[in-house]
Amino acid sequence: MDTPTGGRTIGDVARELDISVHTLRLYERRDLLIAPVQRDAAGRRCYSADDVDWLQTCVYLRGVGMPLTGIARYAELVKAGAGNEHDRLELLRAYLARVEAQIVRLRGWADVVAQKMAYYQGVVDGADRKCQAPTKQAPSRALHPR
Amino acid sequence: MDTPTGGRTIGDVARELDISVHTLRLYERRDLLIAPVQRDAAGRRCYSADDVDWLQTCVYLRGVGMPLTGIARYAELVKAGAGNEHDRLELLRAYLARVEAQIVRLRGWADVVAQKMAYYQGVVDGADRKCQAPTKQAPSRALHPR
DNA sequence: CTAGGAGCTGCACCGCGGTCTAAGTCAAAT
DNA sequence: ATTTGACTTAGACCGCGGTGCAGCTCCTAG
Numbered sequence: 161m162d163t164p165t166g167g168r169t170i171g172d173v174a175r176e177l178d179i180s181v182h183t184l185r186l187y188e189r190r191d192l193l194i195a196p197v198q199r200d201a202a203g204r205r206c207y208s209a210d211d212v213d214w215l216q217t218c219v220y221l222r223g224v225g226m227p228l229t230g231i232a233r234y235a236e237l238v239k240a241g242a243g244n245e246h247d248r249l250e251l252l253r254a255y256l257a258r259v260e261a262q263i264v265r266l267r268g269w270a271d272v273v274a275q276k277m278a279y280y281q282g283v284v285d286g287a288d289r290k291c292q293a294p295t296k297q298a299p300s301r302a303l304h305p306r
Numbered sequence: 307m308d309t310p311t312g313g314r315t316i317g318d319v320a321r322e323l324d325i326s327v328h329t330l331r332l333y334e335r336r337d338l339l340i341a342p343v344q345r346d347a348a349g350r351r352c353y354s355a356d357d358v359d360w361l362q363t364c365v366y367l368r369g370v371g372m373p374l375t376g377i378a379r380y381a382e383l384v385k386a387g388a389g390n391e392h393d394r395l396e397l398l399r400a401y402l403a404r405v406e407a408q409i410v411r412l413r414g415w416a417d418v419v420a421q422k423m424a425y426y427q428g429v430v431d432g433a434d435r436k437c438q439a440p441t442k443q444a445p446s447r448a449l450h451p452r
Numbered sequence: 453c454t455a456g457g458a459g460c461t462g463c464a465c466c467g468c469g470g471t472c473t474a475a476g477t478c479a480a481a482t
Numbered sequence: 483a484t485t486t487g488a489c490t491t492a493g494a495c496c497g498c499g500g501t502g503c504a505g506c507t508c509c510t511a512g
Contacts, residue, residue: 224415249426256419269370280395
């Protein structure tokens with residue numbers, strides 16, 4: 161409780177965002193931040209609510225796989241202020257496309273695996289109540305379809 | 307066309323799977339393979355159709371983010387032959403859960419971004435045909451919601 | 453006054469997934 | 483015979499995202 165605006169220490173923020181203090185400092189050095197973090201008299205970081213907000217966004221973006229460089233680029237645009245909405249839009253759209261593609265790939269795989277699991281389940285069940293071909297197919301090929 | 311069974315050279319396979327020969331050798335050293343690759347008289351790798359098939363699976367698994375160690379573990383189970391279907395099932399189920407979670411996260415983010423993009427689009431449009439508040443809200447906050 | 457705990461910096465280190473290089477072997481084409 | 487090009491190995495190197503450590507300052511509690 162140093163700064164009136166409820167400035168939080170790096171440890172607090174780390175706990176709050178569930179990341180390490182190392183990571184926090186790393187993000188700062190990698191220019192993910194949108195504004196320089198305040199320091200108290202002793203040179204300790206003193207995060208504002210806005211800082212934490214933005215960091216939360218960063219953590220979120222990391223969570224969906226955006227690389228630090230990408231976040232930094234985005235941060236730069238936001239930092240630059242109004243007038244570059246089009247660029248931000250483009251950046252988001254580009255990454256969004258990749259994410260959508262990834263979703264499709266994952267979805268597809270998940271479905272395949274569900275099938276595969278059903279097959280294995282059949283094998284296991286079959287082993288239990290002995291002898292029961294699921295749909296008659298060459299097993300060694302079915303073990304790794306795709 | 308050395309071996310009768312259409313054994314393919316490493317370069318062929320690399321082209322076919324669209325990965326580098328380095329990567330192919332890496333996968334081999336990391337024990338992703340289900341069976342030792344044959345060698346011709348000169349010691350060159352000679353991939354069978356089955357090898358390529360399995361490698362295709364590996365590439366696919368990488369594509370959905372499974373780490374090499376995970377694939378190696380799975381390969382080990384497959385290699386071990388019948389009787390461990392339950393273990394394979396467990397491995398798949400575990401990874402599937404992670405993938406499903408990731409899908410949800412991505413989906414959620416994609417939706418948020420879609421909104422965000424709609425907002426920016428509004429800003430851009432507004433800038434074009436001058437003056438037109440979309441839904442009246444503090445812009446600097448809306449710039450990085452979440 | 454002193455001991456702890458938390459912060460600071462800078463640098464080394466880690467695992468991961470590849471990629472590249474050097475030095476050598478081999479086979480087919482010139 | 484020699485060149486060309488695809489292969490072999492071992493090992494170095496890379497970017498990424500994050501951790502760990504050493505050595506320091508500082509604040510606070512006992």
